[in-house]
Amino acid sequence: MASTDPPSASTEMRPLLPLDASAKNKEAANKNKLGMLFGVTIPCILSIFSVLLFLRLGFTLGQAGYVATLGMLAIGYTVVVSTVLSISAIVTSTTVEGGGVYFLVSRSVGPEFGGAIGVIFYVANIFGCASYVTGFVEAAESNLGKGGSLLTAGTSGLDALLPGDPYWRDFLYTTAVLVFCLGVVLVGANLFAKTTAIIFVLVFVAIFAALFSFGFSAEKNILPPSDNCVWKAMQGNATLTYTGFAWSTFTSNILPNFTADYTVLANDCTGTISPVDFQYVFAIFFNGCIGIMAGVNISGDLKDPSHAIPQGTLFALAVTFGIYILLFTFSAFTCTRDLLIHNVNYLQPINAVPPLITIGVFAITLSASLSNLIGATKILHAVAKDKLFGNILHPFTWTVGKSKQPFMAVLFSWFIVQMLLFLHRLNSITPITTIFFIISYGVVNMSCFILKMTSAPNFRPTFEFHPKFTSALGTISCIVMMFFINPIYAGITIALLLAIVIYLLIRGPAKPWGEVSQAIIYHQVRKFLLRLDIRKSHVRFWRPEVLLLVSNPRSAYHLIEFTNDLKKGGLYVLGHVIPTAFNSASAQYYSEQLQTWLNFVDVSNVKAFSEITICSSIRIGVQNLLAIAGLGGMKPNTLVLGFYSRDLPVNTLDTLHRRLLRKRSKVLQYIFRDNSLEKFAMVDGKLPSLRKDPQDQELSAEEYVSLIQDGVTMGKNVCVMRHFETFDKSVLKARPFIDVWPLHITRNGELDNTCLLMLQLACILHMKNKWKATSIRVFLIDANNVRQNEQIIHQILADSRIEASVHVVDPAYANQCFTVEGQTTFMESLGSQNPSTEFYTAMNSITKQYSQDSSLIFTALPTLPCDQSEAEDFVKSMDILSGNTGPIVMVHGTTQVMMTSI
Numbered sequence: 001m002a003s004t005d006p007p008s009a010s011t012e013m014r015p016l017l018p019l020d021a022s023a024k025n026k027e028a029a030n031k032n033k034l035g036m037l038f039g040v041t042i043p044c045i046l047s048i049f050s051v052l053l054f055l056r057l058g059f060t061l062g063q064a065g066y067v068a069t070l071g072m073l074a075i076g077y078t079v080v081v082s083t084v085l086s087i088s089a090i091v092t093s094t095t096v097e098g099g100g101v102y103f104l105v106s107r108s109v110g111p112e113f114g115g116a117i118g119v120i121f122y123v124a125n126i127f128g129c130a131s132y133v134t135g136f137v138e139a140a141e142s143n144l145g146k147g148g149s150l151l152t153a154g155t156s157g158l159d160a161l162l163p164g165d166p167y168w169r170d171f172l173y174t175t176a177v178l179v180f181c182l183g184v185v186l187v188g189a190n191l192f193a194k195t196t197a198i199i200f201v202l203v204f205v206a207i208f209a210a211l212f213s214f215g216f217s218a219e220k221n222i223l224p225p226s227d228n229c230v231w232k233a234m235q236g237n238a239t240l241t242y243t244g245f246a247w248s249t250f251t252s253n254i255l256p257n258f259t260a261d262y263t264v265l266a267n268d269c270t271g272t273i274s275p276v277d278f279q280y281v282f283a284i285f286f287n288g289c290i291g292i293m294a295g296v297n298i299s300g301d302l303k304d305p306s307h308a309i310p311q312g313t314l315f316a317l318a319v320t321f322g323i324y325i326l327l328f329t330f331s332a333f334t335c336t337r338d339l340l341i342h343n344v345n346y347l348q349p350i351n352a353v354p355p356l357i358t359i360g361v362f363a364i365t366l367s368a369s370l371s372n373l374i375g376a377t378k379i380l381h382a383v384a385k386d387k388l389f390g391n392i393l394h395p396f397t398w399t400v401g402k403s404k405q406p407f408m409a410v411l412f413s414w415f416i417v418q419m420l421l422f423l424h425r426l427n428s429i430t431p432i433t434t435i436f437f438i439i440s441y442g443v444v445n446m447s448c449f450i451l452k453m454t455s456a457p458n459f460r461p462t463f464e465f466h467p468k469f470t471s472a473l474g475t476i477s478c479i480v481m482m483f484f485i486n487p488i489y490a491g492i493t494i495a496l497l498l499a500i501v502i503y504l505l506i507r508g509p510a511k512p513w514g515e516v517s518q519a520i521i522y523h524q525v526r527k528f529l530l531r532l533d534i535r536k537s538h539v540r541f542w543r544p545e546v547l548l549l550v551s552n553p554r555s556a557y558h559l560i561e562f563t564n565d566l567k568k569g570g571l572y573v574l575g576h577v578i579p580t581a582f583n584s585a586s587a588q589y590y591s592e593q594l595q596t597w598l599n600f601v602d603v604s605n606v607k608a609f610s611e612i613t614i615c616s617s618i619r620i621g622v623q624n625l626l627a628i629a630g631l632g633g634m635k636p637n638t639l640v641l642g643f644y645s646r647d648l649p650v651n652t653l654d655t656l657h658r659r660l661l662r663k664r665s666k667v668l669q670y671i672f673r674d675n676s677l678e679k680f681a682m683v684d685g686k687l688p689s690l691r692k693d694p695q696d697q698e699l700s701a702e703e704y705v706s707l708i709q710d711g712v713t714m715g716k717n718v719c720v721m722r723h724f725e726t727f728d729k730s731v732l733k734a735r736p737f738i739d740v741w742p743l744h745i746t747r748n749g750e751l752d753n754t755c756l757l758m759l760q761l762a763c764i765l766h767m768k769n770k771w772k773a774t775s776i777r778v779f780l781i782d783a784n785n786v787r788q789n790e791q792i793i794h795q796i797l798a799d800s801r802i803e804a805s806v807h808v809v810d811p812a813y814a815n816q817c818f819t820v821e822g823q824t825t826f827m828e829s830l831g832s833q834n835p836s837t838e839f840y841t842a843m844n845s846i847t848k849q850y851s852q853d854s855s856l857i858f859t860a861l862p863t864l865p866c867d868q869s870e871a872e873d874f875v876k877s878m879d880i881l882s883g884n885t886g887p888i889v890m891v892h893g894t895t896q897v898m899m900t901s902i
Contacts, residue, residue, distance in 0.1 A: 033303040038193040040295030040302065040312025041319075042200045046367040047291025048320045049203065051135050052284070054361045055344050057327055060285045062340025063276060065256040066332040072282050073328070076289040077321055079481060082474030083441040084292055084317060086448035088310030089466035091299070093451075093459050096309070098300020099382025100375060101293055101440055106386070108447040110515040111508055115388040116500035117443050118379050120493070124436030125297075125376035126413060127429050129369050130420035133181070136365040137173040142225075142345070143358045174421045177369070182414045185374045188403045189301035192374055199363040206360025207323060213351045214330040219244050222349045224342050230262040230273065231342045240339040242350050253332040259341055283431060283485045288324075290437045291368070292317070297375030300382075310463050376413045381406035388508055432489045435482050439493050442478030445471045447516070454519040532633030542897045544764065545571035547629050547636035547716075548608075549622060549707070551699075553600050553683075554690050555649035556642060557656050558727040562887070563640055564606040565771065568764040571634045572608040574601070577621030579698060582614050590614055596686040603679045604656055618699055622707050626714050637895065639711035643722035643882065644704040644875050646694045650725045653684060705871040708892075709864060717757055718892040720861060722882045733773050735886075737854040738762045740778045740804070741847060744860070745789045751796070753893030758858040760897045761889070763802045765856070776804035779850055781814060800898055809846060817842040834863050837873075840881040848885055857885060861892040 033039075052060075061069050090104050097103055101121050106114020184191050221239035224231045231238075243249045258281070260273045295312050299305045331340065339346050348357040384393035396409040423429075449471035451459040482490035548563050550556045553574075564572060574597065580586050590612060597610040611629050615621035629636050660676050691697065711718045740762050742755035762776050778797075780789050786808055793806050840862060851857050862877040882888045 034189055034193050034298070034301055034308075035303055036308035036312040038197055039189070039298060040308045041316050042193075042196050043294035043298070043367075043371055044292060044313050044316035045319055046196060046200060046203060046364060047294040047371045048289060048316060049323075049364055050132070050288055050291060050368050051139075051361070051365055052288030053203075053323075053327075053364060054206070054347055054357055055139070056284055056288070057324075058331055058335065058340040058346045059261070059344050060281055061253065061328055061331055062335075062337050063256065063258050063281045064278065064285075066250070066254050066328065068256050068278070069285075069328055070325075072285050073321070073324060075282075075477075076286050077317065079438075079441065079474060079477045080289050080292050081314075081317060082470045082477065083445055084310070084313045085463075085466050086445045086471045086474055087292075087296060087313070088463040089448050089461040089471075090444070090451075091296075091309045092306045092463040093461040096299050096302075096305040097382075098298075098378055100297040100299055100378055101444060102379045102382050103299065104296070105443055105447050106511075107513050108516065109443075109450060110517065111386070111388055111511045111513065112501045112504040112515075113443055113447070115383065115386075115504045115508065116497045117440050118383045118388075119500055120436050120497060121293075121440045122376050122379045122383075124433050124440065125372040125379070126416050127420070127433040127436070129178075129181070129372035129376065129413075130417045130423075131430060131433065132365045132369040132372065133174050133177050133417070133421065134170075136177050136362060136369065137170055139358070139361045139365060140173065141170070142227075143348075143361075171421060175418065177366070178414065178417055178421065181366075181369050181373050182410065184370055185377060185410050185414075186405060186407060188401070188405050189298055189374070190403075192298070192370060195370065196367055199367045202363040203360050203367075206356045206363075207327075209351055209353055209356045210347050211326060211330065214334055215245075217242065217244065217334075217350050217352065220350070222339060222343065222346070225262075225345065228262045228342055230260050231338075240343055240346075241336045242339060242346075243334060243336060245333045247333075249336060250333045253335075253337055253340070257337060262342060263344060279484060283434065286438075286481070286485070287430070287434055290434065290441075291371070293375065293437075293440070294371045297371065297378055300378065306462070373410075373413060373417065377406060377409045380413060381409040384409065386511070388504060388511075390509075431486045432493070435485060435489045435493050438478050438482050438485075439497060442475050442482075443497075445474030445478060449475055450516050450520060454516070454523040456516075456519050529632040529634070534633040534635065537633065539896050540899050542637075542760075543568045543570040544761065545630070545635065545637045546640050547573045547575050547611075547625060547638070548640040549575050549577075549625075549642075551576070551642070552649070552688060552690060553597070553604075554651050554653050554687055555725070557604065557652040559642055559721055559724045560604065560606055560608070562721070562724055562727060564608065565768050566761060566765055567607075568767070571630055571636060572606070573625075573629045573636055574608050574610050575622070575625040575629060576610075576612045577618045577625070578612065578614045579616070579618050579621065580614060581616060586614050592686060596683055599679045600683045600687070603660065603676045603683060617703070619703050619706050619710070623710055626711060626716065636716065638717040638719060639708075640719045640721065641704075641707065642724075643720060643878065644699070644701060646697045648692065648694060649690045651690060652725060653687075656680065657684075701875045702868050702871040705865065705874050706868070708861075712864065712892060712894055715894055717753075717894050717897075718861065719761075720878065720890040721888070722878075722890070723885060723887045727887050729770050732771065732855050735853050735855040736774045737851070738766060738771070738774050738776050739847075739851040739854040739857045740776065741781075741843075741851075741857065741859040742778070742793075743781065743843075745780075745785075745792050751792075753896060754860050754891055755893070756796070756896070756898045757893035758860070758889075758891050759796065759800065759802060759804075761891070762804070762858055763800070766803075774855060776802065777854070778804050778806045779809055780806065781809045781846070796898075807850070809850065813849070814842065814846055817845040837877060837880060840877050844881055844883055844885070851885070854886060857888040859888065859890055861890040864892070 060072070064072065087104065090108055094107055099106075099118075102114055102118030105117045108114075184195050220242050222242055224240055231240075256278070258275050258277055261276050261280070262273075264273060292313055295302070295309050295316075299309065302308050331346075335346060335350070343349070345357070345361075348354045351357050380393070380396050381399075383389070384396035387393070396406060396412060398408045399405055400407050448466065449468065452466075452468045452471065482493065544567050546563055546567050548560065550560065553560065560574065576593075576597070578586065578590060578593070594610065594612050597612065601608050601610060611625055613621045613624050615624060626636070626639065657680060660680055708718050708720070740758045742752065742758060744752045745755055746752055759778070765771050766774060766776055778793055780786060780793065790806055790808065796802075797804050797806075843859075847857060847859065859881065862874060862881060865871060865874045878890060882890060
């Protein structure tokens with residue numbers, strides 16, 4: 001037995017820093033990081049507003065009406081508030097690093113969902129950045145281009161700066177805006193915070209100017225936008241009306257009135273258009289609620305993310321909700337429905353200082369572009385660092401400067417956005433971008449719900465208000481929202497998420513973060529184990545629950561594999577005893593061996609548990625295993641042992657190694673990241689070697705027989721298996737029989753438990769796919785009662801629905817095999833309570849004659865000795881009975897295993 005010294009203190013302990021030094025290091029690390037206001041609140045407010053605030057708010061109100069708009073606002077904020085509560089619970093229960101939503105999900109529910117959401121949220125941010133950059137240029141052209149709202153008639157504006165093809169002019173403008181965003185993100189979070197602070201001031205100046213103008217602007221007529229072909233077709237040159245505060249205006253805006261959206265027509269007013277519906281309007285409105293991750297995106301750049309993210313995001317939601325309510329209410333009281341629907345930029349002409357609204361539009365779209373670009377960069381950098389997709393993303397881990405800016409991640413994200421700008425108009429990708437954001441929120445809610453549902457002890461958020469129903473509501477709401485907005489895109493998004501999850505399950509590397517699936521399984525298994533009452537077990541639902549005693553897996557692989565076929569979905573425990581005194585060295589050896597056995601179970605692909613115990617003797621260890629193996633209502637009912645022999649064992653692990661080598665091609669091994677061969681090498685190196693001297697057998701014959709007697713005493717069925725060293729399922733077609741040799745059909749007027757157990761095990765084995773090519777044969781020997789026994793067997797087979805043929809052994813041949821002076825026939829010896837050695841010799845000859853073409857033999861175990869002094873004779877009887885046969889299972893039935901009667 002290997003033993004190692006305990007690690008020295010120098011390798012285990014690290015010197016602690018003085019408290020003042022630790023505080024100084026923390027202060028230095030946080031010196032250039034952002035606080036709640038500039039790192040979370042301001043970016044979230046700007047991202048939530050986005051272009052909805054200035055360009056789509058009136059359209060939503062005009063189409064849906066005031067009541068429905070408030071309903072949409074309530075629904076949208078219910079979803080995002082529940083998501084923020086889930087985020088707050090997660091970030092206050094762990095140490096938050098960079099990576100935003102990817103980091104939160106991967107550390108909460110595991111790398112598979114984390115990696116999938118990382119990819120989806122990255123794509124969403126990339127698409128969002130491209131959309132907002134394009135929106136910035138479109139706003140510039142509509143205000144400062146030819147015919148722009150801020151230019152006098154006949155002025156060319158931006159069109160004169162770059163005459164020529166409008167496509168390339170727009171592309172150059174969007175490229176210039178994107179280069180500005182690239183510069184800000186490359187410098188780092190500090191410049192991002194300063195830029196968003198300036199933008200924040202500009203946006204709120206525009207908002208306050210708009211609110212002020214509602215109260216002081218007089219009634220006026222407003223020209224419709226020059227590109228509104230719908231209004232021109234309906235009303236010609238008629239103007240739109242701003243009434244100021246008027247109850248009649250409000251009452252006309254209360255209910256929905258869905259009409260056409262003029263902004264979807266081409267610039268030349270060609271094409272057809274249909275009225276919009278609630279689903280269309282809600283999809284547009286919800287874009288004004290999905291910016292809640294702006295603070296989470298830069299979690300690695302925050303001084304105290306556990307404090308800043310919950311409070312900053314909730315405060316941002318409160319501010320934006322209040323401003324939305326004010327703007328919706330003021331607009332409903334002052335603007336006619338035609339003005340709201342047919343001029344998306346309605347706030348500009350009614351404003352006391354019209355350019356302020358344009359500045360607000362520029363600022364809000366620029367802020368959203370920056371937020372999406374920096375969010376995508378942080379996610380890509382975090383995913384690359386974690387190597388979820390191997391080393392292919394390694395270049396994106398490269399950083400520069402004291403602030404360690406991931407410049408390669410920034411440049412790659414910028415490049416992808418730049419490529420998207422070639423598409424020019426990105427309206428078609430807006431719905432799927434929205435759904436990508438929503439599914440990310442749904443998975444965050446699901447993560448929090450699972451953590452609460454499983455009652456994980458280490459999930460202890462300091463954020464108190466996170467009831468379980470809010471995360472469940474958030475999860476369900478996000479799923480419903482996705483399919484409501486666009487069922488096709490929702491289905492595609494879920495399929496993409498599952499595809500990435502499956503890929504990472506198969507191909508992803510193991511990570512030390514833990515998997516929430518284990519917590520879920522534990523929670524559910526514990527709950528159902530408590531309900532699985534062993535006192536309610538019934539023979540109708542009997543199945544083999546096996547404790548297989550294994551000395552060394554090196555010599556028992558075929559036996560382990562065969563027993564795996566025999567269990568029929570029941571409990572399967574590999575039991576092993578380390579016969580030594582319990583101390584620190586043996587405890588360490590136990591831990592090493594347990595890991596080795598678990599790895600062996602993995603590579604051998606058997607559905608078994610491993611139970612190892614340390615005891616002063618093998619018998620006491622097996623008694624412990626018989627008593628405590630399993631849990632609750634899942635306890636072994638059948639003890640399985642290999643045959644006792646002093647012969648040198650055969651190494652059967654070579655068979656497993658050969659199977660692993662031909663299991664998959666190298667391509668498939670790479671795709672599925674199959675590490676079975678590496679695990680096998682680890683197992684092969686850690687398992688103890690086989691004994692090389694017959695005298696090294698640690699178990700005596702007396703102790704071996706005692707193990708069988710202990711199993712019977714504890715009410716377990718017992719199976720002793722022999723000749724499985726070279727067992728191979730490939731011979732099943734050549735030798736297509738499972739033979740059952742019951743010595744007794746009845747005992748004392750009752751069906752013999754051993755006979756029933758053999759039939760049950762044979763039937764269970766035959767039900768396995770690889771054994772279906774075989775047939776069950778039952779051989780009867782007792783000529784004195786052959787007709788009665790044959791009728792009983794046929795009745796048992798019929799009642800138990802077991803397909804088997806019944807064969808009767810020729811009595812003359814049986815007697816010919818039995819030659820003992822003083823006893824006349826084999827049949828007379830069969831009726832003896834303690835058959836002689838010659839009886840088992842005859843039985844062996846009969847079995848070999850009739851079962852020479854069978855793959856497996858079931859027979860009864862010799863009569864157990866009443867005294868330990870008879871142990872050697874018992875082992876000899878087993879040896880004679882099973883000598884030179886094929887694989888054989890000697891069975892002793894203790895309990896009833898079938899519902900049948902004579």
